[in-house]
Amino acid sequence: MANTDKKDIHTISFLVANKPGVLVRVALAFAKRGFNIDSLVVSPTTNAKFSRMTITAQGSPETLEQIIKQTSKLIDVIRAEEHSEKETIHRELALIKLKHTPSTKPIILKQAEKFKAKLISEEESFLIIEHLGTTAQLDELEAILKKYNVVELVRSGKLVIAKGRDST
Amino acid sequence: MTDKQKKQITGSEVLIKCLENQEVEYAFGIPGGVLIPIFDKLVNSKIKFILTRHEQGAIHMADGYARVTGKPGVAIATSGPGATNLVTGIMTAHMDSIPIVIITGQVVTPLLGKDAFQEADIIGITMPIVKHSYLVKNVNDIPRIIKEAFYIASTGRPGPVLVDIPKDVSTDIFAADMDQEMDIPGYKVPAKGDKKDIERMAGILKGSKKPLLLVGHGSVISSAEKEVKALAEKLRAPVVSTLLGKGGFPESHDLSLGMLGMHGTAYANKALINCDLILSIGSRWDDRINGNTEEFCIGAKKLHIDIDEAEIGKIVKADSYVVGDAKLVLRDLIKLIEPLDTSEWLKECEYYKKQFPLKYDNSKGLTIPYIIDEIYHLTKGKAIVCTDVGQNQMWSAQFYKIDDGKDWYSSGGAGTMGCGFPAAVGAQFGRPKDIVVAICGDGGFQMTIQELSTMAIHKLPVKVFVMDNKYLGMVRQWQELFFDNRLSGVDLLGNPDFVKVAEGYGIKGININDVKHARARIKEALDYKGPVLIHCEVHKEYNVFPMIPAGKSAFHMMIDPPKAKK
Numbered sequence: 001m002a003n004t005d006k007k008d009i010h011t012i013s014f015l016v017a018n019k020p021g022v023l024v025r026v027a028l029a030f031a032k033r034g035f036n037i038d039s040l041v042v043s044p045t046t047n048a049k050f051s052r053m054t055i056t057a058q059g060s061p062e063t064l065e066q067i068i069k070q071t072s073k074l075i076d077v078i079r080a081e082e083h084s085e086k087e088t089i090h091r092e093l094a095l096i097k098l099k100h101t102p103s104t105k106p107i108i109l110k111q112a113e114k115f116k117a118k119l120i121s122e123e124e125s126f127l128i129i130e131h132l133g134t135t136a137q138l139d140e141l142e143a144i145l146k147k148y149n150v151v152e153l154v155r156s157g158k159l160v161i162a163k164g165r166d167s168t
Numbered sequence: 169m170t171d172k173q174k175k176q177i178t179g180s181e182v183l184i185k186c187l188e189n190q191e192v193e194y195a196f197g198i199p200g201g202v203l204i205p206i207f208d209k210l211v212n213s214k215i216k217f218i219l220t221r222h223e224q225g226a227i228h229m230a231d232g233y234a235r236v237t238g239k240p241g242v243a244i245a246t247s248g249p250g251a252t253n254l255v256t257g258i259m260t261a262h263m264d265s266i267p268i269v270i271i272t273g274q275v276v277t278p279l280l281g282k283d284a285f286q287e288a289d290i291i292g293i294t295m296p297i298v299k300h301s302y303l304v305k306n307v308n309d310i311p312r313i314i315k316e317a318f319y320i321a322s323t324g325r326p327g328p329v330l331v332d333i334p335k336d337v338s339t340d341i342f343a344a345d346m347d348q349e350m351d352i353p354g355y356k357v358p359a360k361g362d363k364k365d366i367e368r369m370a371g372i373l374k375g376s377k378k379p380l381l382l383v384g385h386g387s388v389i390s391s392a393e394k395e396v397k398a399l400a401e402k403l404r405a406p407v408v409s410t411l412l413g414k415g416g417f418p419e420s421h422d423l424s425l426g427m428l429g430m431h432g433t434a435y436a437n438k439a440l441i442n443c444d445l446i447l448s449i450g451s452r453w454d455d456r457i458n459g460n461t462e463e464f465c466i467g468a469k470k471l472h473i474d475i476d477e478a479e480i481g482k483i484v485k486a487d488s489y490v491v492g493d494a495k496l497v498l499r500d501l502i503k504l505i506e507p508l509d510t511s512e513w514l515k516e517c518e519y520y521k522k523q524f525p526l527k528y529d530n531s532k533g534l535t536i537p538y539i540i541d542e543i544y545h546l547t548k549g550k551a552i553v554c555t556d557v558g559q560n561q562m563w564s565a566q567f568y569k570i571d572d573g574k575d576w577y578s579s580g581g582a583g584t585m586g587c588g589f590p591a592a593v594g595a596q597f598g599r600p601k602d603i604v605v606a607i608c609g610d611g612g613f614q615m616t617i618q619e620l621s622t623m624a625i626h627k628l629p630v631k632v633f634v635m636d637n638k639y640l641g642m643v644r645q646w647q648e649l650f651f652d653n654r655l656s657g658v659d660l661l662g663n664p665d666f667v668k669v670a671e672g673y674g675i676k677g678i679n680i681n682d683v684k685h686a687r688a689r690i691k692e693a694l695d696y697k698g699p700v701l702i703h704c705e706v707h708k709e710y711n712v713f714p715m716i717p718a719g720k721s722a723f724h725m726m727i728d729p730p731k732a733k734k
Contacts, residue, residue: 016354017353017354020303021291021295021301021303024292024295025295028295028296032296062481065481066478066481066482069477069478069480070478072477072478073476073477073478074300074354075299075300075320075352075354075355076300076354077354078353078354079354
């Protein structure tokens with residue numbers, strides 16, 4: 001479980017102007033340095049003028065520091081900040097579609113229940129499980145269910161919010 | 169007249185008014201289909217439009233204008249190929265932090281993204297090479313966007329800003345207030361440095377016996393000449409400059425060691441190896457001055473002043489840094505420092521200067537460095553010098569000492585061949601009373617040669633020196649030194665008679681092909697009161713030294729040509 005929280009995975013939260021093209025400008029700063037983006041979420045904020053981008057990426061801390069400086073320089077980026085797991089709450093949602101057989105269905109549902117994941121759709125022999133949790137929890141259930149004919153997997157990407165009075 | 173009867177104005181008219189409000193003197197460019205409404209409103213404007221012969225010429229002129237005046241340059245090009253022809257010049261300006269506002273025409277908004285005639289996604293194409301860009305979708309946003317564009321281009325670390333205007337936006341009726349506030353909450357301009365950071369830097373400076381100041385383009389952009397001089401004189405520290413930092417500290421000053429780096433002076437590079445502290449003022453430690461970070465100023469403390477926080481730690485890890493405007497940071501720093509005892513160190517530097525002077529040898533024919541040295545003396549170091557890229561550029565940097573950073577134009581980061589001559593034209597527009605000298609190679613000059621028209625029409629008295637060695641000289645030099653002299657793709661066989669070319673444009677042409685007559689002809693050219701091209705037929709295989717091979721540190725400097733060759 002702990003191995004998904006390797007030191008070289010970083011979560012950066014960007015507060016950006018809600019304008020076309022901002023995503024490209026931010027993504028370019030990652031691409032230019034050969035950083036692969038693992039997950040990316042763009043969402044509205046309480047102020048319609050701004051959007052939130054939450055990006056997780058892997059790489060050396062030095063390169064990441066450069067990327068944060070480069071993106072902070074962009075006119076449309078109001079704030080860019082890396083967040084440690086300690087200071088923040090983070091969640092991710094997974095939707096997992098499985099093709100079951102009469103013998104696997106009870107096992108799948110039992111495993112899902114253990115992780116507080118929900119069955120949200122059942123059509124023909126296809127089940128869709130919804131799982132909300134930390135990235136590590138999602139990874140763990142995913143690993144278990146992979147044994148039971150997972151046909152599709154969709155994950156939301158990591159969402160992060162700072163605890164207490166700190167802003168994200 | 170009631171408000172309703174008030175004359176309706178279009179986006180084009182608003183745009184021109186906004187440019188006038190920004191005190192734009194000149195706009196360089198070429199019109200096109202989607203720009204006609206804007207050009208229609210230029211007819212009665214006080215902005216002087218300069219029609220170039222290629223958009224690349226226009227953007228380099230805007231660049232040259234900006235560097236010698238300190239004001240943002242303006243370039244205009246039409247949609248599609250007009251806009252893409254600007255790309256090299258935008259990149260040149262971006263790499264060297266030059267304020268340019270670029271106006272491009274775009275197809276009408278309903279056709280955006282539909283592969284319309286002459287449509288190019290110029291915002292997308294230029295995104296990695298602009299400081300910022302705008303696609304104007306609402307006519308009522310024009311005043312705010314133009315205000316922001318000029319502000320962003322010219323403040324902080326300057327850079328090019330592109331404004332893409334669809335044709336229908338330029339013809340739409342404007343229905344807002346001309347006086348609009350900027351709305352850029354994500355843009356902050358560092359000014360004074362942090363007090364604690366400056367104190368820490370002053371503390372480290374105190375312990376140095378062999379300090380070296382490294383003056384970069386940031387010093388010139390910040391107009392920190394006075395402060396750099398005060399700092400150097402108070403510390404009694406020698407000063408080296410980058411290619412673009414030339415003039416950030418007067419090169420005729422006793423403490424100046426000239427340019428460092430790949431083709432820097434031997435004494436600057438010797439000082440670099442032997443200093444115990446180096447303070448960079450607005451330089452980004454780029455790979456032409458620091459070929460190998462591992463071996464760069466080993467053991468020396470590295471201090472860094474930069475307005476762009478992203479430059480801190482990018483290449484060199486600094487022992488202490490201050491983020492801020494060079495001029496303001498230096499003012500605070502100077503108050504906290506005491507003179508250092510550097511007499512031994514200065515003697516050492518003086519020894520390097522005497523032992524390894526810059527030199528050239530005309531015994532086998534007329535050389536480019538000799539011509540530049542003559543130009544330097546004949547103009548008493550007072551000319552604005554615009555170089556092209558390659559050998560001509562390095563010799564200019566070595567032999568034309570610059571005392572004011574705004575008298576120097578060279579493409580540093582991008583190394584854009586073909587930029588020097590149009591930049592000189594732009595510089596002459598910006599400073600009509602000063603002597604402007606363009607120093608070009610025969611390769612680069614032919615990349616933007618068509619701007620001879622622009623120079624001729626406006627009777628600009630630029631002195632265009634075309635150094636004709638019938639080779640792409642710098643590449644030939646590398647092939648000779650590092651590839652066993654196997655020449656490949658460097659022979660400029662077919663060069664025209666440049667004097668006749670000049671005369672074809674109605675420009676005076678002068679030929680120099682021997683040492684004996686060179687000085688008199690250079691003088692004739694410099695004294696001539698109009699556009700003049702000087703065709704210098706020079707020694708074909710003369711090389712630039714000193715030289716540090718690419719990727720190597722200053723320890724590997726070749727001061728003289730290797731003996732074994734030839």
